[in-house]
Amino acid sequence: MTALSPFESRTSSSGVLRKMLRNNPQLLFGLLIVGVILLMAICAPLLTSYDPTEQDFLSTLQGPSADHLLGTDNLGRDLWARLLYGARVDLFLASVAVVLPFIIGSTIGALCGYFGGWFDTIVMRIADIVVAFPFYVLVISLVFILGNGVSSIIVAISIISWVAYARIIRAEAMVLSATNFMDALHVGGLGVPRIIFRHLMPNVLSQAIVYAMSDIVANIGVIVTLSYFGLGIVPPTPDWGNMMSEGQPFFAGGIYTLMLIPAVAVIVTSYGLSLIGDGLATALRVKR
Amino acid sequence: MMEQTATAAALQIDGLCVSARIGDRSYKALDSVALSVERGEARGLVGESGSGKSLTLRAVMGLLPPNLEVTGGAIRFRGQDLLADGGKLLHSIRGTGISMVFQEPAVALNPVMKVGQQIVDGVAWRRGLGRRQAKELAAELLTQVGIKDPEHWANAYPHQLSGGMRQRVMIASAIASQPEIILCDEPTTALDVTIQAQILKLFKALKTDLGAGLLYVTHDLSVVAEFCDSLTVMYAGRTVEQSDDLAALIAAPAHPYTRALLAAVPRIRGPVRRLRGLASSAPPLTEREQTVAPPMVPIGPGRQVAPFTHEDERFFSRDDEA
Amino acid sequence: MLVPVVLGTATLTFLLMHLSPGDPARTYLGEHATPEAIAALRQQWGLDQPLLIQYLHFLRDLVTGELGQSMFFHEPIADLLATRLPPTLLLMLMSALLSLIIAVPLAAWSAVRNSGLSDTLVRTFTAVFQGTPIFFVATVFIVLFGIRLKIFPVAGYGNTPWEHVVSLFLPSLALALGIVPVLMRSLRTALIDALNSEYVSFARAKGLLHRTVWLHYALRNASISGLSVLSIQVSYLAGGTLVVENVFAIPGMGTFLMKGILNRDFPIVQASALVFALLVILVYLLTDVAYKLLDPRVRLK
Numbered sequence: 085m086t087a088l089s090p091f092e093s094r095t096s097s098s099g100v101l102r103k104m105l106r107n108n109p110q111l112l113f114g115l116l117i118v119g120v121i122l123l124m125a126i127c128a129p130l131l132t133s134y135d136p137t138e139q140d141f142l143s144t145l146q147g148p149s150a151d152h153l154l155g156t157d158n159l160g161r162d163l164w165a166r167l168l169y170g171a172r173v174d175l176f177l178a179s180v181a182v183v184l185p186f187i188i189g190s191t192i193g194a195l196c197g198y199f200g201g202w203f204d205t206i207v208m209r210i211a212d213i214v215v216a217f218p219f220y221v222l223v224i225s226l227v228f229i230l231g232n233g234v235s236s237i238i239v240a241i242s243i244i245s246w247v248a249y250a251r252i253i254r255a256e257a258m259v260l261s262a263t264n265f266m267d268a269l270h271v272g273g274l275g276v277p278r279i280i281f282r283h284l285m286p287n288v289l290s291q292a293i294v295y296a297m298s299d300i301v302a303n304i305g306v307i308v309t310l311s312y313f314g315l316g317i318v319p320p321t322p323d324w325g326n327m328m329s330e331g332q333p334f335f336a337g338g339i340y341t342l343m344l345i346p347a348v349a350v351i352v353t354s355y356g357l358s359l360i361g362d363g364l365a366t367a368l369r370v371k372r
Numbered sequence: 373m374m375e376q377t378a379t380a381a382a383l384q385i386d387g388l389c390v391s392a393r394i395g396d397r398s399y400k401a402l403d404s405v406a407l408s409v410e411r412g413e414a415r416g417l418v419g420e421s422g423s424g425k426s427l428t429l430r431a432v433m434g435l436l437p438p439n440l441e442v443t444g445g446a447i448r449f450r451g452q453d454l455l456a457d458g459g460k461l462l463h464s465i466r467g468t469g470i471s472m473v474f475q476e477p478a479v480a481l482n483p484v485m486k487v488g489q490q491i492v493d494g495v496a497w498r499r500g501l502g503r504r505q506a507k508e509l510a511a512e513l514l515t516q517v518g519i520k521d522p523e524h525w526a527n528a529y530p531h532q533l534s535g536g537m538r539q540r541v542m543i544a545s546a547i548a549s550q551p552e553i554i555l556c557d558e559p560t561t562a563l564d565v566t567i568q569a570q571i572l573k574l575f576k577a578l579k580t581d582l583g584a585g586l587l588y589v590t591h592d593l594s595v596v597a598e599f600c601d602s603l604t605v606m607y608a609g610r611t612v613e614q615s616d617d618l619a620a621l622i623a624a625p626a627h628p629y630t631r632a633l634l635a636a637v638p639r640i641r642g643p644v645r646r647l648r649g650l651a652s653s654a655p656p657l658t659e660r661e662q663t664v665a666p667p668m669v670p671i672g673p674g675r676q677v678a679p680f681t682h683e684d685e686r687f688f689s690r691d692d693e694a
Numbered sequence: 695m696l697v698p699v700v701l702g703t704a705t706l707t708f709l710l711m712h713l714s715p716g717d718p719a720r721t722y723l724g725e726h727a728t729p730e731a732i733a734a735l736r737q738q739w740g741l742d743q744p745l746l747i748q749y750l751h752f753l754r755d756l757v758t759g760e761l762g763q764s765m766f767f768h769e770p771i772a773d774l775l776a777t778r779l780p781p782t783l784l785l786m787l788m789s790a791l792l793s794l795i796i797a798v799p800l801a802a803w804s805a806v807r808n809s810g811l812s813d814t815l816v817r818t819f820t821a822v823f824q825g826t827p828i829f830f831v832a833t834v835f836i837v838l839f840g841i842r843l844k845i846f847p848v849a850g851y852g853n854t855p856w857e858h859v860v861s862l863f864l865p866s867l868a869l870a871l872g873i874v875p876v877l878m879r880s881l882r883t884a885l886i887d888a889l890n891s892e893y894v895s896f897a898r899a900k901g902l903l904h905r906t907v908w909l910h911y912a913l914r915n916a917s918i919s920g921l922s923v924l925s926i927q928v929s930y931l932a933g934g935t936l937v938v939e940n941v942f943a944i945p946g947m948g949t950f951l952m953k954g955i956l957n958r959d960f961p962i963v964q965a966s967a968l969v970f971a972l973l974v975i976l977v978y979l980l981t982d983v984a985y986k987l988l989d990p991r992v993r994l995k
Contacts, residue, residue, distance in 0.1 A: 354825020
């Protein structure tokens with residue numbers, strides 16, 4: 085009676101996953117990189133015995149040694165420990181700041197695409213206004229208004245990022261609701277919310293998921309930038325951004341590691357996420 | 373035509389082989405293709421889709437896609453092999469000695485350039501024409517292909533033109549340099565039937581006016597009957613039969629494939645017969661024999677046919693409904 | 695389309711500043727201010743009026759080009775902005791140009807060598823540069839070209855036009871590198887499509903020079919999608935000026951906004967955020983015009 089959604093395949097999902105990974109070295113490599121970094125962040129207390137905020141003025145600015153894997157900073161704090169605990173903060177923030185707008189934006193977009201009319205017009209006008217502001221300008225202004233800290237970063241990013249998801253889902257939903265697929269569901273007697281969440285969403289989510297990967301990269305960028313300017317994660321809580329900010333004077337002075345180590349962490353993590361995004365795009369056949 | 377047959381033909385293709393690389397294997401997309409076109413002659417080149425008609429034209433123009441390459445044979449223009457010097461001669465002949473009319477004018481015209489400029493840009497830089505001269509030439513050519521108000525249309529962009537007008541523009545560009553050979557790649561296929569007739573009429577007129585040789589690719593035998601002098605038949609990347617006299621070939625087709633092809637044409641006169649479809653389309657590229665095709669053998673003045681077996685005979689004469 | 699968005703951005707900046715939890719007057723006067731002093735200042739700034747009245751005043755001021763007074767500098771913001779805008783505009787222009795200068799040849803190269811290797815290189819390059827924070831690239835440039843090699847000034851804007859350009863070279867390059875990957879990738883795709891198109895075959899069949907085919911047929915068509923990507927990226931460039939200007943200490947809009955933030959100078963933050971948004975809208979408008987020039991199909995509809 086009801087049309088079969090293209091995503092409701094009959095093959096087992098684990099089999100599909102295995103096949104997807106075998107044919108997709110990018111995805112595999114990306115998952116490997118991000119997986120290792122995530123694991124390191126989660127297991128931070130097991131991988132180091134140092135407190136990332138503990139200062140030791142007797143051993144400042146040391147090079148890598150058996151005691152301090154990556155050496156110490158100008159306050160004698162262990163860089164390896166700071167890197168691991170910083171990963172926890174940044175990756176957690178970046179992920180939450182994707183999940184939230186993802187959910188909000190997708191829902192709004194699906195509603196817009198499905199209902200159209202004045203609701204759609206108003207929401208899309210608001211979206212136009214939000215994206216008229218340069219991302220960094222609006223985020224920094226919002227964090228300034230909301231105050232420093234984790235929650236205001238998440239709120240600030242969410243206020244802006246929902247737009248992209250809403251637009252992606254809306255466009256797809258409009259195409260879908262114009263096709264017979266939706267009519268078939270209607271005839272089948274399904275209620276509107278059920279249609280939206282059970283059938284429309286799975287169909288259009290693949291694009292949004294691919295976009296989410298580049299969004300996490302962008303979030304990491306803006307989070308470390310905020311912290312670099314002293315507007316994000318405030319010291320002593322370690323974060324890759326404030327580590328780079330604190331390391332910058334030494335970078336200019338010839339001691340490169342303090343800034344370079346967190347920078348490499350940011351770049352490698354982003355690289356891994358981009359690979360996953362690319363790989364997913366190939367696997368899900370999403371046009372980028 | 374007599375004095376030209378004494379010297380070399382305007383365009384002569386001999387044993388042309390083109391291979392396609394798919395993965396790490398190589399397949400013959402064209403196998404020992406042979407045909408020739410004289411000035412003033414209109415040669416039809418027929419065969420079903422995928423038989424290599426368009427590919428032959430593209431090989432002559434040096435416009436093969438990246439995964440295809442010429443692996444053997446010769447393409448001679450006035451007796452000179454275009455492939456011999458690594459493509460230099462070919463480059464100098466393109467657009468001057470040989471030009472081409474593409475199948476789909478909707479995608480073959482540059483969408484962001486005025487049609488007048490597209491018609492003459494090749495000729496204009498070669499002859500060093502100024503802006504005004506180029507414009508005059510464009511208008512002249514547009515008139516020649518039957519477009520009224522040429523000054524206006526020369527300044528239009530392709531999307532502003534109808535399908536038939538676009539094809540006229542394409543033809544205007546092909547005749548701009550007064551070439552000796554014009555390759556026509558199914559120039560009417562993408563058009564409405566009434567427009568097709570008009571374009572065909574234009575080709576007929578141009579044939580006599582220009583004295584150029586036409587190599588006219590089509591799968592429509594009625595087009596061939598209407599305006600070609602000679603015919604070459606292709607099947608699965610090979611030339612299976614050709615005749616310098618169209619009527620002779622139609623009267624007595626020698627190759628079983630040609631017979632099957634002609635039998636598939638509905639006739640108005642003559643005894644009532646059941647219309648037949650082609651027994652089978654050619655096998656896909658990857659399933660074709662990789663042996664070298666034997667050359668066609670002469671079976672009369674200006675007529676050649678590829679050797680065939682009884683098995684071929686049975687294969688092609690098989691009724692499709694059987 | 696345009697009017698609602700401009701009005702909307704103005705409204706949004708207004709709401710942001712007035713719905714924020716802190717009281718600007720209290721912030722401005724400090725924690726030890728007397729309630730009377732705060733009340734007086736609130737009255738002076740009109741903060742004691744109903745929100746709607748404040749909004750209407752704000753709009754009226756905006757139309758007359760009056761952006762309010764800086765709390766910190768005691769100068770009209772419009773005057774301050776007038777000196778801040780040129781460096782930012784030059785910075786954006788130079789980085790847009792630099793990104794094209796870098797991205798177009800790379801895209802062309804990788805489109806011609808449309809192989810697995812060039813594809814991998816493009817993807818890797820894209821992935822690495824997209825994830826590199828601008829401020830880090832900027833710092834590396836300062837240390838490498840400014841401090842070690844001493845080719846470019848480390849910071850500032852200079853005094854003469856030539857000095858402006860020289861001073862902004864490194865910042866522009868740092869900013870450009872942020873959008874080169876996206877630009878290159880989309881241009882590459884567009885070029886590959888164009889090169890495989892029938893109109894390029896047609897151009898070749900006419901015996902045109904390789905260069906002509908490239909410029910007038912392939913690149914001309916690819917530039918249309920390149921332009922649309924570039925126009926989207928202008929928003930990124932505008933935001934990026936905020937970052938590089940602060941790293942390179944360039945007296946532009948970005949440092950102005952940041953100063954406003956550090957001084958908790960609400961009117962400055964409000965005005966600069968609005969000007970940034972208007973700048974982006976203006977660029978979108980300009981791209982629309984350029985689009986019409988490049989693509990005749992858009993022009994006539």
